[in-house]
Amino acid sequence: MSTPLFVRSVSLKVRLTLALSLAFLLIFLDHRLGAMQPMRMFLNSLVSPVQYLAVMPxxxxxxxxxxxxxxRALIRENDLLKEEMLSLQGKMQRYEFLMLENERLRTLLASDAREDRLRMVAEVIAVDSDPxxxxxxxxKGTRHGVFIGQPVIDAQGVIGQVASVGVTTARVILISDQSHAIPTRAAESGIRVIAQGVGDTSIxxxxxxxxxxxxxxxxxxxxxxxxGVFPEGYPVxxxxxxxxxxxLPFARVRAVPVANLDRIRMLLLLWDADSDHQPIRPEQEADET
Structure with a gap:
């Protein structure tokens, strides 16, 4: 009995149908029963080292x-800090020189050195409704050591002075008030002038x-x-x-206040270190009671 030379094989359509059926069967089993989960974990474990080696470079x-x-950033920052330190050291040397010159001048003029001012922070709680x-x-009031005529400043410069004082509050008149005037001098030329308020916080x-x-x-x-009211050297x-x-008999000169008088909230009250008026701190009140 002879064997045929050509064996009839399974057609491509049948193979495709079987492959698709098997694939759908595996998808169904994996979706419903999780049959492929162990195989998936095994393959992930097998591939993970390869992924790690690929990402490592x-x-x-x-x-x-x-x-x-x-x-580089640290080196640049270090260089900037060194330059700033050198600049500050130079300014400090200049400051020490000016301090020595100031002491010599005061000795020459037989003038006493000015003492540092004592300060206390105060908060604005009300604004006068009169335009x-x-x-x-x-x-802050008398129980805190506030007194009439006391100078008031903020972080930028002069604000005004205390006009009236109560036990726990005080009323401060601003330098922009029409009834207020303050003696000043120009920082460059030293010319003395009187700065008068005109009822405008910006002028x-x-x-x-x-x-x-x-x-x-x-x-x-x-x-x-x-x-004798405002200490010397504060910006106005x-x-x-x-x-x-x-x-006109005189030149018309207008200036802009350094402080933002229309939106002040926190102020500083000033005292002379050797004045009869001294600030009363909360801890001092507790000791007195």
Missing amino acids: EQALDNFISQVQSR FSHQVVVN LELMHVPHSTELQEGDLLLTSGLG ARIQTIVRDES
């Missing part, structure tokens, strides 16, 4: 770049300034210390405009 490169960038009166009420007028004045726009005005305002109209 990229992670190593990223770590290296990060370390290099961090090192023609620029006054605020703070939460002060300088009184009786001659047309030939050496004042310039942009000059900073500091408290002169005259009058900066000159904004100078109008020299020969038809």
Whole structure:
């Protein structure tokens, strides 16, 4: 009996049908019974080392770049800190020199050195509703050592002075009030002028300034210390405009207050270290009681 040369094989359509049927069967079993879960875990365990080895060079490169960038940033920051330290050291040397010169001048003029001022923080709790009166009420009074005429400043410069005082509150008149005037001097030229309030928190007028004045726009005005109310050297305002109209007896000079008088919240009350008036701290009140 002879064997045929050509054996009839299974057709491609049948093979495809069997493969699809088997695939759907496996999908069904895996979905319903989780039959392929052990195989999937085995394959994941088998492939994980390969994935780790494939990602490891990229992670190593990223770590290296990060370390290099961090090192460069630290070196740059260190250089900046060194430059800043040198600058501060230079300023400190200049400050020490100025302190020595100041002491020599005071010795020459037989003038006593000014003592540091004592300070206490106060908070604005009310604003005067009268549009023609620029006054605020703070939460410190006589029980805290506040007194009438006491100078008041904030982080930028002079605010005003205490106009009236109660037991736990005090009323502060601002330098922008029409009834308030403060003696100042120009920081550059030293020219003394009176800064008068005009009822506008953004404007002060300088009184009786001659047309030939050496004042310039942009000059900073500091408290002169005259009058015995405000200590010397605190910023008050900066000159904004100078109008020299020969038809007027004096030049019209306007300045902008350094402090933001229309949105103040926290203030500083000042005392002389050797004054009869001294701040009363909460712990001192407890000792007295």
